[in-house]
Amino acid sequence: MNVIFNPSENKENKYIDMLVNALKTAGYEVVPLDGLLSSWKHFKSIQLVHLNWFENLDESSKGATLKSFFRKLIALIAIRLGNKKLVWTMHNRISHEKKSGKWSNILSSLLIRWADSIVIHSEESRVRLSEISPIFLSKVVHIPHPDFIGIYGPILPSAAHELENPIKLVFIGAIKPYKNIELLIRLARKFPDSIDISIMGNPNTPEYKNEIQELGKGLPNLHLKFEFIQDEELPEILANSDLVILPYNLESSLNSGTVILAFSYQKTVICPKIGTINDFGKVNSAIFSYDYSTAEEHFEKLVDRINLALELRKTNPLIFEEMGQAMFSMVQEQNDKAIAGQKLVALYSKLLGGQPGGKA
Template sequence: MDIIFNPPANEENRYIRLLVRELRANGYRIHPLDTIFSSYRHFRSIKLVHLNWFENIDTSHFFKSLRSFLRKVAVLTIIRLSGKPLVWTLHNRTSHEKGAAFFSRILTRLLVRWSSHIIIHSAQSETVLAAYGAKVLERATYVPHPHFIGVYGDPVAAAPPEGTALQLLFIGMVKPYKNLELLMDVVGALGRRVQLTIAGRATDSRYQQQLAGRAQAVGNVTLLPYFVPDGELPTLLGRADAVVLPYDLASSLNSGTAILAFSYKKTVICPEIGTVSDLDGRMADTFYYRYRTAEQHRVALTQQIERALVLKQDDPEALASRGRRLYQHVAAAHDPRRIGDELDRLYRRITDKQHR
């Protein structure tokens, strides 16, 4: 079956590579969205279109944002008029890019309205969709986020600690919604009892410079301001006691980075986003928290880091034990092969229904 799966490749996001690999193993021929109008014959051959993050807009310049928005509306309209089934994966509550929030909201409404089926990765996503009407939930299907076990190599055993300091790691793209300034302030206030490494590239060089200045002032923060090569990830994760992800609850819903941490036997310090709440009985193995205001976020984050610090001081193996249990959970519940099979069944159900 020829389908559009977009984006079909992303060197910095193994989520896409994992799903495309499983779909190809199930016999799908994957094409990028940009080729859909390359010829009439090709357009007719496409049986289904599956979009990820399509509601996101380039915010570098207003006219670029407008052009991107209009192009996407045109593409969605043509797909709608053609009668091709449209599948959309809901990844976030709202777009993280505040500069194009108006355009993103319109695209999200169109995607919700016109999608034959909506993939969700967490139970919290149902609340997001329900805001568009109860009937929307009838077109939603839960499919787990694939784990990353073995994707970047085997886990690296942590070296014996040189002291009792809590080793925290933030990893991922460096963007304002990830609250890294707040994290550095909290870690700075806790002093040398905590050591934080921030590993990731900022899309904005000025923002990167601001963070570098802040890290230098704080003193117990190390910045690795580049895209971390695959081969370095296991070592970075191996050195950490926990991965810390102080996300913005207003927009964040799922976290591939949290799944990455579990895949490498690490617990997380993180707000109660959908990925964490779906852990059910394993939630207690994370350091999750809730907040409403920026000040509540500061207090809650501080409390959870202090909890992890005390736990490590009382039992040096306690955090590693939590990480191992989370690893076992995602190994069973987030197997990429199972997820590929679930998408295969969904696609065939949608296309079979269309041809009746």
């Protein structure tokens, strides 16, 4: 049975591979969205369409944004008129992007209304949907975000860090404005001797790359690696770091695969209380989490978390390893990738009225 899981592949995110492989193992033929309207025969063969990040639009220019919007709108209308089962995964609270936010929100509204099922990875997503309208809650299916244990290679022993050495912090992921990279540069400036910050990933535009480079000039404890991080590099990067720091925007962020990645490799995080963090409430003491209301308060809370980390390490030099172990145990239990795949297969089977693979 043909189904669309979009995107069907993503070199930068193994999340896609894990779920697509689970579907293929269950007997589904997973095809890309781009060919949806390639022929009438192919269109008729598609039974279900599952969309991820579909509301995100091309922001390279105003024309590109509008073109991207109308292409996606046409695809949504075709799915609707063709009576295809529609599944949407709610990854974010609202669009991260300011330029295309208006158009993105239109797509999000249609996805919420037209989807047969809405997959969520955190309970906060359910709250967000109830705020829009309680009628949408009947569509919600909670599937845990799959763990990344072993996906990028084995967990390596943490590098030995002397107590007098700076705490090594790392940011990993696409470099985008909503991730508040500027705050990390301010932190490096405020704690020149006690922290060491590495920022690793691809900037979303050359302009933003130049802006970050300019802001970070002259800071010996700031290390910028502006390129895609290869899969095989991740275990060593994480092993050589004490903490992963992710100062996300609470207005738009709900879930974070990077948080799950850190926990999967026995590292804890400094991160706002987004949905992913809140779902680990039972072991919240093993996460440097925080809330904030304004941009300046965000920075103050980050400073507070750094000071707490410094104090805790004085008391217990192994505290970061112990916190990382606690989060590894929790993600192993709560985010089992095999269970996530099974739940997705079960959802498809239910929507298609048959067994896995669409067989009645």
